[in-house]
Amino acid sequence: MSSTSYRQLTLNGLWKNNPALVQLLGLCPLLAVTASTVNALGLAAATLFVLVVSNTSVSLIRAVVSDTIRLPVFVMIIAAAVTVTELLMQAYSYELYQILGIFLPLITTNCIILGRADAFARKNAVPAALYDGFIMGVGFGAVLVLLGAIRELLGTGALFADMQLLFGAGAEAWRWQVFRVDYPFLVAILPPGAFLVTGCLIALKNQIDNSLERRARARAATPVAGSKRVRVTGTVS
């Protein structure tokens, strides 16, 4: 664990190399299930779990599996992790399982998971691979939930509806009607809204990156603007 520090991994997963906003991987579930916060949260948790399990297992077996057969082995591991997740969700969160429907088994085909297995987990030790899976999952999940919340708010005027599907009966009261709508802004909930909101999020991220870069460059360009004195002691490096 010398070349990549945990800080670097965190920064990559959450921002610089965010799976959803930068790598643009796993767009299908990203766009399809984010019509509400609870759906997004459910899929985010399932994806996170699968990422951690698959990254850890791939890292564990990285010495045993040769390059030629690594992909089929990875696919088997991922498919098994997804099936196990699906069964667990069906057993302990049945209603959410019904809502997520086909998108749960489709996690298998989410490119982030195979991507992280092949690009990171098979070259790194178990703790680093586990952490990478976790933080990539969090980065992906954060965008999912944000997208779900924005679309739910625009489309229904409320936030956190139906949370009892995930957190049990007590969570019914979490629904927060932010504003009343007689005619919901439907396009936000429909598939086109997913593209529009995702596009805006990506644009916002790029905007922030650009302005940060500009500020950094400006600071680097004018470091001695205020002082004209010449340094006469010490050494100049």
Add this chain to the structure above:
Amino acid sequence: MKWLASIGLSGTVLALFAAVTSVAIGWTYLGTKVQIDFEVRRAEARQLLEIFPADTHDNEVVDDTFVVEADTALLGIREARQGYRVRQGGVIIGVILPATARDGYSGDIRALVGIRSDGTVAGVRVVSHRETPGLGDKVDLRKSDWVLGFNHHSLINPVLAGWNVQKEGGIFDQFTGATVTPRAVILATRRALEYATLNSAQLFGINPDSA
């Protein structure tokens, strides 16, 4: 023969992983099976009890099933599905029939229609649909209580033409911006009532266990 050995090794490793992952899945499957069966049954029973509340009958509706043969004309079901009997003191006081509306806005709308032995609607529940969120999905009780408007209606109340949305001369509300979806559910309910009338002897027969 080095290549043969390498293929053999790869094959063995692959087989090993196939075995390990299969065991993991099988083990989880066996471990969760009871819980999953329980959840599926509970979800089913909850829906049935919404149509016929627990205090109206004394049998275990979810276990009292019968086969409803495929019937595309009235029930709209292409293959045999399950119906449920509701009894009080052994007498059948109602049935719950599967009904599918094929004329919705987006794909099939599957519903359960509860019908009392006197021919009135006990309740309608949309089980699955893909109608437009925010417009057509108000047929779902989680989104709106529109389906409760069917309760206590029958084929003579209203008569035939009344089974439609208000916009087209019926007595049932349409939703703002959606006519197709509610009309499909209304017509499917009416057809289910017609099916129950045509088959009333079989459905509500005195002693269906011997039939």
